[in-house]
Amino acid sequence: xxxxxxxxxxxxxxxxxxxxxxxxxxxxxxxxxxxxxxxxxxxxxxxxxxxxxxxxxxxxxxxxxxxxxxxxxxxxxxxxxxxxxxxxxxxxxxxxxxxxxxxxxxxxxxxxxxxxxxxxxxxxxxxxxxxxxxxxxxxxxxxxxxxxx
Amino acid sequence: xxxxxxxxxxxxxxxxxxxxxxxxxxxxxxxxxxxxxxxxxxxxxxxxxxxxxxxxxxxxxxxxxxxxxxxxxxxxxxxxxxxxxxxxxxxxxxxxxxxxxxxxxxxxxxxxxxxxxxxxxxxxxxxxxxxxxxxxxxxxxxxxxxxxxxxxxxxxxxxxxxxxxxxxxxxxxxxxxxxxxxxxxxxxxxxxxxxxxxxxxxxxxxxxxxxxxxxxxxxxxxxxxxxxxxxxxxxxxxxxxxxxxxxxxxxxxxxxxxxxxxxxxxxxxxxxxxxxxxxxxxxxxxxxxxxxxxxxxxxxxxxxxxxxxxxxxxxxxxxxxxxxxxxxxxxxxxxxxxxxxxxxxxxxxxxxxxxxxxxxxxxxxxxxxxxxxxxxxxxxxxxxxxxxxxxxxxxxxxxxxxxxxxxxxxxxxxxxxxxxxxxxxxxxxxxxxxxxxxxxxxxxxxxxxxxxxxxxxxxxxxxxxxxxxxxxxxxxxxxxxxxxxxxxxxxxxxxxxxxxxxxxxxxxxxxxxxxxxxxxxxxxxxxxxxxxxxxxxxxxxxxxxxxxxxxxxxxxxxxxxxxxxxxxxxxxxxxxxxxxxxxxxxxxxxxxxxxxxxxxxxxxxxxxxxxxxxxxxxxxxxxxxxxxxxxxxxxxxxxxxxxxxxxxxxxxxxxxxxxxxxxxxxxxxxxxxxxxxxxxxxxxxxxxxxxxxxxxxxxxxxxxxxxxxxxxxxxxxxxxxxxxxxxxxxxxxxxxxxxxxxxxx
Numbered sequence: 001x002x003x004x005x006x007x008x009x010x011x012x013x014x015x016x017x018x019x020x021x022x023x024x025x026x027x028x029x030x031x032x033x034x035x036x037x038x039x040x041x042x043x044x045x046x047x048x049x050x051x052x053x054x055x056x057x058x059x060x061x062x063x064x065x066x067x068x069x070x071x072x073x074x075x076x077x078x079x080x081x082x083x084x085x086x087x088x089x090x091x092x093x094x095x096x097x098x099x100x101x102x103x104x105x106x107x108x109x110x111x112x113x114x115x116x117x118x119x120x121x122x123x124x125x126x127x128x129x130x131x132x133x134x135x136x137x138x139x140x141x142x143x144x145x146x147x148x149x
Numbered sequence: 150x151x152x153x154x155x156x157x158x159x160x161x162x163x164x165x166x167x168x169x170x171x172x173x174x175x176x177x178x179x180x181x182x183x184x185x186x187x188x189x190x191x192x193x194x195x196x197x198x199x200x201x202x203x204x205x206x207x208x209x210x211x212x213x214x215x216x217x218x219x220x221x222x223x224x225x226x227x228x229x230x231x232x233x234x235x236x237x238x239x240x241x242x243x244x245x246x247x248x249x250x251x252x253x254x255x256x257x258x259x260x261x262x263x264x265x266x267x268x269x270x271x272x273x274x275x276x277x278x279x280x281x282x283x284x285x286x287x288x289x290x291x292x293x294x295x296x297x298x299x300x301x302x303x304x305x306x307x308x309x310x311x312x313x314x315x316x317x318x319x320x321x322x323x324x325x326x327x328x329x330x331x332x333x334x335x336x337x338x339x340x341x342x343x344x345x346x347x348x349x350x351x352x353x354x355x356x357x358x359x360x361x362x363x364x365x366x367x368x369x370x371x372x373x374x375x376x377x378x379x380x381x382x383x384x385x386x387x388x389x390x391x392x393x394x395x396x397x398x399x400x401x402x403x404x405x406x407x408x409x410x411x412x413x414x415x416x417x418x419x420x421x422x423x424x425x426x427x428x429x430x431x432x433x434x435x436x437x438x439x440x441x442x443x444x445x446x447x448x449x450x451x452x453x454x455x456x457x458x459x460x461x462x463x464x465x466x467x468x469x470x471x472x473x474x475x476x477x478x479x480x481x482x483x484x485x486x487x488x489x490x491x492x493x494x495x496x497x498x499x500x501x502x503x504x505x506x507x508x509x510x511x512x513x514x515x516x517x518x519x520x521x522x523x524x525x526x527x528x529x530x531x532x533x534x535x536x537x538x539x540x541x542x543x544x545x546x547x548x549x550x551x552x553x554x555x556x557x558x559x560x561x562x563x564x565x566x567x568x569x570x571x572x573x574x575x576x577x578x579x580x581x582x583x584x585x586x587x588x589x590x591x592x593x594x595x596x597x598x599x600x601x602x603x604x605x606x607x608x609x610x611x612x613x614x615x616x617x618x619x620x621x622x623x624x625x626x627x628x629x630x631x632x633x634x635x636x637x638x639x640x641x642x643x644x645x646x647x648x649x650x651x652x653x654x655x656x657x658x659x660x661x662x663x664x665x666x667x668x669x670x671x672x673x674x675x676x677x678x679x680x681x682x683x684x685x686x687x688x689x690x691x692x693x694x695x696x697x698x699x700x701x702x703x704x705x706x707x708x709x710x711x712x713x714x715x716x717x718x719x720x721x722x723x724x725x726x727x728x729x730x731x732x733x734x735x736x737x738x739x740x741x742x743x744x745x746x747x748x749x750x751x752x753x754x755x756x757x758x759x760x761x762x763x764x765x766x767x768x769x770x771x772x773x774x775x776x777x778x779x780x781x782x783x784x785x786x787x788x789x790x791x792x793x794x795x796x797x798x799x800x801x802x803x804x805x806x807x808x809x810x811x812x813x814x815x816x817x818x819x820x821x822x823x824x825x826x827x828x829x830x831x832x833x834x835x836x837x838x839x840x841x842x843x844x845x846x847x848x849x850x851x852x853x854x855x856x857x858x859x860x861x862x863x864x865x866x867x868x869x870x871x872x873x874x875x876x877x878x879x880x881x882x883x884x885x886x887x888x889x890x891x892x893x894x
Binding site: 015068097 | 675676679680681683684686687688690691692693694695715718719722723725726729730
């Protein structure tokens, strides 16, 4: 039985956070959902530093990353993750309220794995989150683990 | 020289060394005294008759030895000889000659290292003393004060010169910039015909003759039939007679005079700033002598006249400036009153032409050409415009001989021998042109003043008759010259126009700056809408759904309230999405490629059928041609149209939706027809407007932006969108997209 990796959810908006968690809950995923509230904390978690220095969780199966975040925004987090050879293979899904094409273009330039505009409709929103969770946490076959990581 | 009369070139005159003719006219005698040793260096042959000795014997001998009395009279002059270029009238002297006491009027001038002494016996009829001439001079000066125009001034001068000299005809002759002359005033008796307004070619007075006129202001030829008196000397070098009053004149000139029927002539130069402005030209049918004293009075009068002329010309120039300034002000007002300033010029051709005294004008821009008054044809003007754009981009360009630099102008010399142009915008290559006709047509020849002259055998002389033909030839395709005030006036008009153009450009620049700013604001706005407005609606929808699940004991009414909240928030959220899409549509670039419309419609239909599985919809899909368009946007068009068709057939038991396409006249037309509720054609204009709805909200949901999006997308592709319908009888929506060369993209 392979180790169940957590889902890292980066979301500052408490309402979106609650709705997203509700959706993930309903998908009955067994994965732990780690919630961080801004870009800085997300990087701390990924780099195991600060409050997450001694975390015993494994690296996330997927990062659900909101685009608009305090301190360090989603695009910057994405840029750092994709520029780091050690983190590059961690799937990042950009979640956003924005329909701005420039954000979409920039995200793909930085190597985002998926870009999801949060739907207004409840059903659609739930479906989208659940699909993401199921796909990245369960269906997606992660790259083979290399020595030294 | 051989006989070559017919080919004789007028420039031959210019080469004639008229300042060293080696002879004088016979109405006086000439002696040249070498200043270094006071010996007689040159003497006219006629000294013999008057002084009774052979000049050959006198040459080389001291002046005071040969002619002691005369030498004494001139002693002071020889001690202080005049500078070259200044002949000096001395006075009337009395000399004891071989036979008797004689009176002579004397003049001294300078030639190299010699002083030239010239003596004339006063003509019959007594001596006109300065005292006798004074009243005429005084009256002339008094009258000058009252003369307001150059014409009056010239007329007065002609009258008084004639009164003092008694010639048959006195002309005031003015040179133009090419040295052609026009008779601008005249006073005469009936002996000789009028020359008023006649023009004479520059070649009538060749360059070196003009130089002598400038240098030696007064010349007289008392008898064109005279026999020249040779000047004798031991010196092989000829004596320069530039400043001499007795200098023998060119035989060509004498023949010219005889041909004109004037045996005596006198001319006085009118100088302005040291330049030859014109001549006062006196003619007499019979030979006529004028005393040196009278000639000097005439010279004096002419100098006063010249000064007055200058003052009047300056006044006239100033008046012209004021007058043209008024025309210019009117033109500016016309321009200001029009939406496009050019219309202000084009709609007031009279003012435009008056500005430069032109008979025709044209206003040209890259796209338009307006021809006004006596102008060449539009094609000719356009060709001229091309030539100007290539060759004369200077701000102001003027020529009175366009054909010389632009040969094609020969074809319209009658309209535009003269061209004055201003370039308004170099970037957009715009010009205003003024035209003047060929001047030959404007010359009043006044009949034929010269009798044709029979050529004498062996004569090498030019005949005036022939000379006038040549003159006509040389002035072809020339217009009257543009004067300074006219050129200045159009220059000022140009400055004014450039000012207008610049101001417009600045206004445009500030407008586009404004637009850029408001676009930026719109972008910022749509971004914040995207982020900050969608989220709350999503939250309302989400929490309401959660509430509905949690509150299982909610009453039917409460459940309906929650549903209403969800529905309203959902609608608002969708509206934000649509609005955003609408605003982005203007900003994003089209990425057209070939779109498989049949496949696209299939997908949309599939989705709609799934969403409305409970309804009976009959789809009739015809042949759907592919189109070259932006695939994302064109999908939105069909989504909207099909969605509408499904929506508005909801009340039908059996909905029928028909889709098809056809290609004609370079465009592909798609239609979507339904048997739904339709619409009243009187609202057709509102159908495609933003937020325009034709149904009540509770009947059919929607944000009222779908069709606006359709139209905007189609128009961005260069196509059209339209609709036909009838209330309760269905509707047909059509879009036409232009065909593009698919291989090109």
